[in-house]
Amino acid sequence: MHVPDNYLSPQTDAVAAVAMVGVWAHCAKVVRKQLDQKHLAFLGVAAAFSFLLMMFNVPLPGGTTGHAVGGTLVAVMLGPEAACIAVSVALAVQAVVFGDGGILAFGVNCFNMAFVLPFVGYGIYLLISTRIPGEAGRRVGMAVGSYVGINVAALCAAIEFGIQPALFHDASGAALYCPYPLSVSIPAMMIPHLLVAGVVEAVSTVAIYSFVKSAAPEYLLAEDGSGKPRRSSLVPVAVLMAALVVLTPLGLLAEGDAWGEWDAETLGELAGSVPAGIADGFSFDALMPDYSLAGLPDAVGYMLSAVVGVALLVIVFKLLSGLGRGQAQDGAAARA
Amino acid sequence: MPSQADKTDVANGRQPLELPAWLVPGGMAPYEPKVAREGFLRKNVLALTRLLARVRVGSRVGQCDSAIDRVLARVAVPARLLGLLVLLVCVSAAANMAFAYLMLGVSLVMLAARPAGRIAPVARTAGVVALVTALVMLPAALLGQPTSAVRMATKAFATVSLALGLFQHVSWSQVTSALRWLRLPSQAVFVLDMTLRDIELLGRAALELSDALALRSVGVARDATAGAAGVMGMTFLRAHELAARQSEAMRLRGFDGSYEPPRERVLTPATLTYVVVVVGLVCVFVYLEGAM
Amino acid sequence: MGERGVAAGAVDASEQPAMRFEHVSFSYEGHVALDDVSFQVMPGELVALSGPNGCGKSTVMRLASGLDFASAGTVAVLGQRVDATTMSDLRTAKRLHQRAGLVFQNPDSQLFCPSVYEEVAFGPRQMGLGEDEVARRVTDTLALFGLAGFEERSPWRLSGGEKRRVALAAIVSMGPELLMLDELVDGLDVESLGRVADFIESYVAAGGTVLVTTHHHDHVRLPEARHVVMDAHHRIA
Numbered sequence: 001m002h003v004p005d006n007y008l009s010p011q012t013d014a015v016a017a018v019a020m021v022g023v024w025a026h027c028a029k030v031v032r033k034q035l036d037q038k039h040l041a042f043l044g045v046a047a048a049f050s051f052l053l054m055m056f057n058v059p060l061p062g063g064t065t066g067h068a069v070g071g072t073l074v075a076v077m078l079g080p081e082a083a084c085i086a087v088s089v090a091l092a093v094q095a096v097v098f099g100d101g102g103i104l105a106f107g108v109n110c111f112n113m114a115f116v117l118p119f120v121g122y123g124i125y126l127l128i129s130t131r132i133p134g135e136a137g138r139r140v141g142m143a144v145g146s147y148v149g150i151n152v153a154a155l156c157a158a159i160e161f162g163i164q165p166a167l168f169h170d171a172s173g174a175a176l177y178c179p180y181p182l183s184v185s186i187p188a189m190m191i192p193h194l195l196v197a198g199v200v201e202a203v204s205t206v207a208i209y210s211f212v213k214s215a216a217p218e219y220l221l222a223e224d225g226s227g228k229p230r231r232s233s234l235v236p237v238a239v240l241m242a243a244l245v246v247l248t249p250l251g252l253l254a255e256g257d258a259w260g261e262w263d264a265e266t267l268g269e270l271a272g273s274v275p276a277g278i279a280d281g282f283s284f285d286a287l288m289p290d291y292s293l294a295g296l297p298d299a300v301g302y303m304l305s306a307v308v309g310v311a312l313l314v315i316v317f318k319l320l321s322g323l324g325r326g327q328a329q330d331g332a333a334a335r336a
Numbered sequence: 337m338p339s340q341a342d343k344t345d346v347a348n349g350r351q352p353l354e355l356p357a358w359l360v361p362g363g364m365a366p367y368e369p370k371v372a373r374e375g376f377l378r379k380n381v382l383a384l385t386r387l388l389a390r391v392r393v394g395s396r397v398g399q400c401d402s403a404i405d406r407v408l409a410r411v412a413v414p415a416r417l418l419g420l421l422v423l424l425v426c427v428s429a430a431a432n433m434a435f436a437y438l439m440l441g442v443s444l445v446m447l448a449a450r451p452a453g454r455i456a457p458v459a460r461t462a463g464v465v466a467l468v469t470a471l472v473m474l475p476a477a478l479l480g481q482p483t484s485a486v487r488m489a490t491k492a493f494a495t496v497s498l499a500l501g502l503f504q505h506v507s508w509s510q511v512t513s514a515l516r517w518l519r520l521p522s523q524a525v526f527v528l529d530m531t532l533r534d535i536e537l538l539g540r541a542a543l544e545l546s547d548a549l550a551l552r553s554v555g556v557a558r559d560a561t562a563g564a565a566g567v568m569g570m571t572f573l574r575a576h577e578l579a580a581r582q583s584e585a586m587r588l589r590g591f592d593g594s595y596e597p598p599r600e601r602v603l604t605p606a607t608l609t610y611v612v613v614v615v616g617l618v619c620v621f622v623y624l625e626g627a628m
Numbered sequence: 629m630g631e632r633g634v635a636a637g638a639v640d641a642s643e644q645p646a647m648r649f650e651h652v653s654f655s656y657e658g659h660v661a662l663d664d665v666s667f668q669v670m671p672g673e674l675v676a677l678s679g680p681n682g683c684g685k686s687t688v689m690r691l692a693s694g695l696d697f698a699s700a701g702t703v704a705v706l707g708q709r710v711d712a713t714t715m716s717d718l719r720t721a722k723r724l725h726q727r728a729g730l731v732f733q734n735p736d737s738q739l740f741c742p743s744v745y746e747e748v749a750f751g752p753r754q755m756g757l758g759e760d761e762v763a764r765r766v767t768d769t770l771a772l773f774g775l776a777g778f779e780e781r782s783p784w785r786l787s788g789g790e791k792r793r794v795a796l797a798a799i800v801s802m803g804p805e806l807l808m809l810d811e812l813v814d815g816l817d818v819e820s821l822g823r824v825a826d827f828i829e830s831y832v833a834a835g836g837t838v839l840v841t842t843h844h845h846d847h848v849r850l851p852e853a854r855h856v857v858m859d860a861h862h863r864i865a
Contacts, residue, residue, distance in 0.1 A: 037452070041452055288437060293433065293434040293437060296434045296624070301434075304437060304438060304441050307441045307444075307445060308437070308440065308441045308444055310448075311441065311444035311445045311447070311448040312444060314448040315444065315447055315448050315455055315459065318448070318451075318452040318455055319452065319455060319456060319459065321452050322452035322453055322455075322456060353772065353826050353827060353829075353830040354830075355772075355830050355831065355834050356764075356765075356768040356772075358764075358765060358768075358803050359768070359769075359800065359803055359831075359834075360834045360835065361804075361805040361831075361834060361835045361836045361837075362805070362835060364803060367723065367726050367727075367755055367803075368719075368723070369718075369719050369722035369723050369726070369755075370756060371718045371719050371722065544732075544734075544737035544738075545737065545738070545740050547695050547732075547737070547738075548732065548737055548738035548739075548740060549740065550695070550721075550725070551693060551695075551725050551729070551730055551738075551799075552725070552750055552751050552754065552798065552799070552802070553722065553725075553754055554722045554723075554725050554726040554751060554754045554755055554802060555722060555726075555754040555755045555756050556754065556756065566740070566741065566742065567740045570739075570740040570741065570742070570784075571740070573784075574736065574784065577784070
């Protein structure tokens with residue numbers, strides 16, 4: 001459900017961006033207080049999982065594709081505020097490096113996938129896991145929470161799309177941006193997510209969480225506060241991530257774009273004409289647009305993109321985790 | 337030990353020196369510094385030179401920061417040097433950006449595998465170089481070729497981080513003997529050796545002088561640029577003199593200008609594997625260039 | 629802690645300390661340089677900080693000048709807290725550097741001007757003093773350390789003791805209230821030692837505060853100093 005540029009009016013983009021600034025500030029403050037260096041570095045790994053999940057496109061009824069997001073997964077592992085930051089950074093990498101998701105629409109995408117999704121998902125997870133005790137309660141909570149979370153996020157995206165024709169049109173009534181009204185956008189987005197993408201989200205959330213919990217539990221924020229200090233290695237997690245990277249080309253098998261992620265040309269074919277705002281809108285040349293490179297077979301390009309994205313996210317959060325305590329010591333060490 | 341005269345002073349109770357009025361603590365009105373924005377030259381020339389000290393050759397010798405470093409440590413240094421050189425040439429020459437991105441991916445994975453504190457020095461230096469490259473290429477962007485700045489910056493980042501990653505983990509003596517194994521004449525190795533010591537000492541001198549400068553920059557200099565240039569000049573002269581003294585010390589310990597190739601076997605299984613990998617990458621490079 | 633008499637110019641105990649370290653720890657790259665160090669220096673005192681090599685004496689001075697920042701604990705110099713936040717204000721940092729002068733162990737690390745005159749004039753010029761006043765300060769300071777006539781000499785061609793005196797002069801010419809001398813006394817030749825010892829005594833008598841690091845636990849070189857001893861474990865013994 002990445003919203004590309006020019007499908008929403010600049011006003012919509014701006015409102016979402018302004019709202020997100022406040023959210024990011026709050027989440028950054030909470031994360032800095034809550035997470036120590038080790039957990040903050042692990043947040044990079046969590047963000048990388050989210051990034052990888054978003055690369056696995058699944059075919060959906062109606063000829064489009066969808067993908068899981070993993071926002072609730074990160075929320076359960078390290079808290080919803082951390083999930084907001086992690087998914088935002090992953091979305092930023094996708095938008096800037098790979099051209100997936102708009103630049104102007106970045107605020108909207110973060111609002112849907114980094115704010116609504118993890119917070120709703122985590123809220124429901126808490127609700128259920130406190131009522132049903134034990135591991136079963138946690139798993140059910142995660143599954144239901146992530147399922148509901150992604151669907152609420154999809155609903156938000158659908159509403160953002162659907163109100164465009166009514167609010168932003170030219171003198172003759174033709175839509176400037178997304179041409180599909182609510183009556184089209186809501187079913188078009190909700191049905192695939194309710195039927196398929198939501199299920200994929202729930203399954204992958206529970207699966208990845210269980211794997212990390214058994215392989216390296218002390219990297220997760222202990223919910224009951226009984227963190228037994230264990231020294232586990234992240235090697236199994238790294239292996240899982242490598243396996244996912246190698247499998248990413250499967251996401252290319254699903255042909256067609258996700259609903260709402262078409263380029264101008266495809267939209268022209270679908271809708272019959274290209275709305276003015278989309279035809280003449282903002283354009284941005286990413287480094288590796290659409291995760292592909294000239295000369296490389298698509299699968300290789302996709303895998304390389306996955307590697308670059310994962311490495312970037314891990315590096316960014318490791319650097320963030322080392323901030324503050326690093327400054328003085330670098331100078332002292334260099335003089336040593 | 338104090339001299340005879342001083343001992344007499346001690347016995348007689350030394351007469352305290354007459355301190356000038358301005359030196360008596362509390363004798364002058366408290367000094368209020370005027371603060372002006374530091375000029376670009378002052379702030380950045382020394383800072384850039386300090387970067388040289390940050391990633392010294394052999395600063396992490398024998399310390400493997402990640403699993404990947406552990407594997408690479410078993411490869412003979414001459415092979416790693418040659419491999420690095422070949423790959424750097426390929427990246428720089430790549431007209432098809434795919435190879436550059438492939439090597440960018442490799443360098444990012446090598447960085448990501450390291451602990452947080454070890455990423456920052458290399459990433460910062462490589463990042464600065466990439467940024468400067470992008471700025472230098474800015475005119476091309478304004479003339480209608482915006483991608484060239486990004487492409488050059490990508491290549492710069494990949495090459496610098498790969499090179500720094502290697503040089504941190506090998507000692508300079510390993511590098512010089514590797515150069516001899518590659519049949520470089522002793523005189524050439526000597527020039528490289530002295531130059532590198534110069535650069536390293538320059539970086540270290542800049543680091544120390546930055547502190548000294550910070551301690552005495554208590555206000556606003558009247559002629560800021562001349563001051564900065566003066567400090568840079570002194571730094572350079574000092575580093576050069578230190579390097580000369582270092583080579584004198586080397587001579588006193590039996591160095592006669594000749595360098596020895598490495599004693600241990602170079603062609604180990606690990607080295608051969610590494611060579612195969614590098615050759616593979618070169619083949620990929622050739623294929624991609626041909627596919628353009 | 630070895631107490632040995634009180635320096636000349638002892639001050640009222642209720643006065644604020646000139647330097648205060650409270651439970652200060654500092655480490656870099658996993659290497660512990662200081663481990664829970666606490667001590668005070670009162671105004672007008674002469675304190676000798678001694679201990680084996682590598683116990684953290686130089687680190688104490690670097691922390692007090694704001695060149696590095698403690699990982700734990702409080703450092704306060706002349707009533708000013710020294711940490712990353714306070715030192716990020718340029719005005720505060722410059723004020724501190726003028727009031728509390730630090731002379732490094734290695735004179736080569738801190739001489740960067742082409743002539744001795746320029747070197748000693750650098751600080752006063754930064755303070756915005758007129759050229760007459762600057763000249764007066766340079767002449768006075770060089771005379772204090774027996775360097776009259778050295779104005780046009782190049783600093784890095786001097787002998788070791790002369791270099792140390794120039795480095796000290798370059799800091800003293802700024803008129804600080806507190807002097808931190810890192811192993812200055814240890815490396816001096818006979819002539820230089822006499823002059824520096826005389827200067828320190830007069831300076832302390834006039835109300836200045838001096839902190840010296842030294843290898844020597846005995847009191848031969850600085851008989852009036854109060855000794856604070858550090859041990860090999862980076863703590864106050």
